[in-house]
Amino acid sequence: MKLAIDGGTPVRSREQAHVQWPVWGEEEKANLRAVVESGVWSYSGPFERRLLAEWREYVGTNHALAAANGTVTLQIALEALGVGYGDEVILPGLTWQATAAVVVDVNAVPVLVDVEPDTWCIDPVAVEAAITDRTAAIIVVHLYGNMPDMDRILEIAHRHGLPVIEDSAHQHGAEWNGKKTGSLGTIGSFSLQLSKVLTGGEGGLLTTDDHDLWERMDALRNCGRRPETDDDAGKGSGAYATDGDLIQSGNYRITEFQAAILVAGLKRLDDQNAQRERLAAKLDDYLETVPGLSPMKRDPRQTRRTYFNWAFRYDAETFGGGGVATPAFRRALSAELSTDFEQCYEPLNDCTLYRPRTKKRYKINESHWAAIDPSRFHLPVCTEAFINTSVTTHHSFLLGGEAAYGAFVEAIEKMIASVERLRNAS
Numbered sequence: 001m002k003l004a005i006d007g008g009t010p011v012r013s014r015e016q017a018h019v020q021w022p023v024w025g026e027e028e029k030a031n032l033r034a035v036v037e038s039g040v041w042s043y044s045g046p047f048e049r050r051l052l053a054e055w056r057e058y059v060g061t062n063h064a065l066a067a068a069n070g071t072v073t074l075q076i077a078l079e080a081l082g083v084g085y086g087d088e089v090i091l092p093g094l095t096w097q098a099t100a101a102v103v104v105d106v107n108a109v110p111v112l113v114d115v116e117p118d119t120w121c122i123d124p125v126a127v128e129a130a131i132t133d134r135t136a137a138i139i140v141v142h143l144y145g146n147m148p149d150m151d152r153i154l155e156i157a158h159r160h161g162l163p164v165i166e167d168s169a170h171q172h173g174a175e176w177n178g179k180k181t182g183s184l185g186t187i188g189s190f191s192l193q194l195s196k197v198l199t200g201g202e203g204g205l206l207t208t209d210d211h212d213l214w215e216r217m218d219a220l221r222n223c224g225r226r227p228e229t230d231d232d233a234g235k236g237s238g239a240y241a242t243d244g245d246l247i248q249s250g251n252y253r254i255t256e257f258q259a260a261i262l263v264a265g266l267k268r269l270d271d272q273n274a275q276r277e278r279l280a281a282k283l284d285d286y287l288e289t290v291p292g293l294s295p296m297k298r299d300p301r302q303t304r305r306t307y308f309n310w311a312f313r314y315d316a317e318t319f320g321g322g323g324v325a326t327p328a329f330r331r332a333l334s335a336e337l338s339t340d341f342e343q344c345y346e347p348l349n350d351c352t353l354y355r356p357r358t359k360k361r362y363k364i365n366e367s368h369w370a371a372i373d374p375s376r377f378h379l380p381v382c383t384e385a386f387i388n389t390s391v392t393t394h395h396s397f398l399l400g401g402e403a404a405y406g407a408f409v410e411a412i413e414k415m416i417a418s419v420e421r422l423r424n425a426s
């Protein structure tokens with residue numbers, strides 16, 4: 001049986017692997033038409049208001065807000081909390097660059113800490129060790145289907161009087177002890193970018209229970225204006241709320257077109273999440289049976305798991321008797337399944353897309369310039385995951401049902417049967 005990397009027939013073809021993402025239907029089209037014909041193309045129109053009401057209800061918080069993307073939602077969260085120059089923000093070294101970049105953008109210092117080896121989420125011990133009298137906030141990231149130990153994180157934050165921002169860009173609908181992501185910390189932030197499990201093409205959502213934070217975040221997304229009243233909303237271009245002395249800001253608003261797509265997509269979210277969760281659980285069970293492959297930790301306190309990416313851990317010393325290097329394993333699996341299986345994020349202490357010292361605007365003074373140098377952080381667990389152990393794929397793989405499961409098992413068995421060749425490919 002010739003491996004696909006050697007020109008053999010893959011276990012599944014591109015056509016068989018294809019899963020439509022994003023998913024849309026008649027409702028998206030009808031909603032978009034309604035927006036076009038209403039002339040209310042932005043500015044807290046009826047779809048945006050409906051989205052916020054439904055998201056509040058879904059997450060279980062008092063307030064929700066929409067903004068342009070899941071990067072500016074993080075920035076707005078930090079600014080609403082008053083984080084700025086002289087402050088430090090603790091965050092995991094393994095995440096998309098935006099989580100750290102926004103901290104630099106508000107003139108604060110990102111303090112990168114290591115993650116836990118079985119969840120790749122922020123390590124509470126490292127968080128506690130990093131707290132100083134300058135620490136102003138902790139950002140946790142729910143990543144690769146996992147959540148950090150939220151009980152410990154929230155206990156540490158509470159004891160030190162620190163706010164917690166949940167970067168939930170990857171996990172819409174996951175739950176810790178029955179509470180949804182975005183409702184556990186002080187502020188929740190979600191990305192709605194095209195590849196995410198809830199998408200408006202672009203977009204972001206914020207959640208909080210705190211009325212004052214909501215008011216500031218609403219102003220921050222909307223040029224500093226005070227939140228609108230019901231009378232202001234939905235009038236279309238030019239119908240602005242009252243100005244007023246709350247906080248300086250710019251325009252980070254979402255459009256009504258995005259909201260129109262999102263209210264339709266939200267109806268599908270739970271069903272798609274359940275499909276992904278079912279298949280991931282079955283795949284995780286299978287991984288337990290294969291020497292050299294391990295699922296991520298399944299903490300029973302995480303009562304719902306949602307997946308932007310599905311991930312597992314690879315051990316090159318054990319798989320197939322050993323000797324197949326991780327890049328060769330990822331390449332061979334990708335070729336057999338006609339689906340990309342990749343590394344996790346690059347650790348932020350050496351990440352090609354996180355280079356804060358390429359912008360002069362951050363050179364406030366020499367000590368700040370030194371403090372924002374990411375290479376000063378030591379992140380061995382992040383580095384080990386990136387280089388040696390991580391295998392990750394986009395959530396659309398988990399929408400492939402039984403056929404995807406069967407193909408995965410067949411691909412692994414084929415690779416084990418051809419292990420000698422894979423050793424040579426390493």
Ligand SMILES: Cc1ncc(COP(=O)(O)O)c(C=O)c1O
Nearest residue numbers: 069070071096098169191192193
């Ligand atoms: C963990 C994390 N945080 C924040 C973001 C930023 O979201 P956006 O792309 O909507 O700006 C992303 C995007 O991928 C992300 O993965």
